[in-house]
Amino acid sequence: MYIGIICEFDPLHSGHARLLSHARAMGADAVICAMSGNFTQRGSFAALDKLARAEMAVRCGADLVVELPTVWAMSPAETFARGGVQLLALTGVDTLLFGSECGELSALRRLADCLDSPAFADCLTAADSGATFAVRRQRAAAALLGDADAALLESPNNTLAVEYLRALRRTGASMTPATLLRTGAAHDGAPEGGTASASYLRQLLRQGQGEAVCGFTPPEAADILRRELSRGRVTDSALCERAVLSRLRVMTEEDWRGYDPGGEGLYHRLYQAARSACTVDGLLSAAKTKRYPLARLRRMALAAYLQLPPAPAQVPYIRVLAATAAGRAHLRRLRDAGAPVLTKPADVSSLGADAAALFALEGRCTDLYVLARPDLTQSAPGQDYRTTPVMV
Incomplete structure (x- = not known):
């Protein structure tokens, strides 16, 4: 094995x-x-x-x-x-x-099945558009499975576990979870x-x-x-802060568009923040709203610095x-x-x-x-x- x-x-x-x-x-x-x-x-x-x-x-x-x-x-x-x-x-x-x-594969499977269902897509669309994606996802799951199962999505390892189960299905991988x-x-x-x-x-x-x-x-x-x-x-990312800011400052608004896969216009906020911020933390704070988690903004900013294409x-x-x-x-x-x-x-x-x-x-x-x-x-x-x- x-x-x-x-x-x-x-x-x-x-x-x-x-x-x-x-x-x-x-x-x-x-x-x-x-x-x-x-x-x-x-x-x-x-x-x-x-x-x-x-x-x-x-x-x-x-x-x-x-x-x-x-x-x-x-x-x-x-x-x-x-x-x-x-x-x-x-x-x-x-x-x-x-x-x-949670340590319970059955509960994680229920969530994975739910998130891949047509009914979930409908519930997600109907959720409050002003909330973060994570909040909207949990509310949609609660409407279909109940609060107990949906609450599992509040924990990061549970969330990744559900995505692993979904990836197994979508890729057709013959692995037992x-x-x-x-x-x-x-x-x-x-x-x-x-x-x-x-x-x-x-x-x-x-x-x-x-x-x-x-x-x-x-x-x-x-x-x-x-x-x-x-x-x-052992790295200290602060040592690269000026290099990161120099790359982000010379980007045009159109340059930023490719790093916004959600297509929600978040790149506008990051472009504007890069025109005024003196630190990376300041840039992220200026771009953040309650709708967008900080991790998403960090990934977008670092992907722009590294000039990463979408994953093949x-x-x-x-x-x-x-x-x-x-x-x-x-x-x-x-x-x-x-x-x-x-x-x-x-x-x-x-x-x-x-x-x-x-x-x-x-x-x-x-x-x-x-x-x-x-x-x-x-x-x-x-x-x-x-x-x-x-x-x-």
Whole structure:
């Protein structure tokens, strides 16, 4: 049995380790992680780069870590889930494991079925157009399923879990879903029961409290974090603030249009905000209304800085970030079966023009990402073309 997990591990903490351990307990022959690259779904620079986080994963229970490219990794939940499911399907995963706040697959299935129903579309259209999409979605689900099921959509891991189930259906992936009850600290809450959320740990890192973060991570992950801190490689997005603002200030209103997939005219607000704001936070605050969540604005602004195109219909390759001996054995089987496995950057041209273009885009994203490292000697361009997977 090959168990897949869609993840960010930014940074990998005790809750993530519990998920990896659970996959082992389920009897996995290999645990395969589809992990976001250097930018994440909340519209931010990852605190640690993709190779460091992939190494954390393989030293804490994963066998193979493959990269979910930025165009999917930094998308809304529906597109993020689709990309992750497609990528894991390429690796031959037969079970998709994910955490959730409810821990009940049946309830999550009811919500997924509801959100894909024609009746839901009608209820969503009838909902208060002045509310956020999340509020309108929950109200529409409540009208069809009742308040108890609909309330599950208030929790971020439940919401992602529902999108994974929808993506399995829409892509036709032959994976069996499984969920593990999330315990301990809430998504954005304070530590609880010896666990802390990734958002809380990133806050500690921004405050220079790296050693405190190590107390909430497995020892293997803590060692990697200490190494990255000592090398000046843990990012601080504030170091790129002027670069971000310079890009956004020179954009025309029409340039912004392509980063507004909702077609609701939000790009007008971001364009106007970019003409007056002196900080990224100020830009986001000026553009925000109660209708638009901050995460959506962050994704749009960062996508504009990175000049990201929309996510393609299909993930074109399996880019390996890290592997154990078991992971390498599985990669050999995938190659023998003709899967588009990519371990050497030079080999991407053999996968076709679309794959080469996506890899080049990812390389440019990394070139911008490394500029957020405190030590500029660690920010040389072209790193995606020179680095090789971590093998343990």
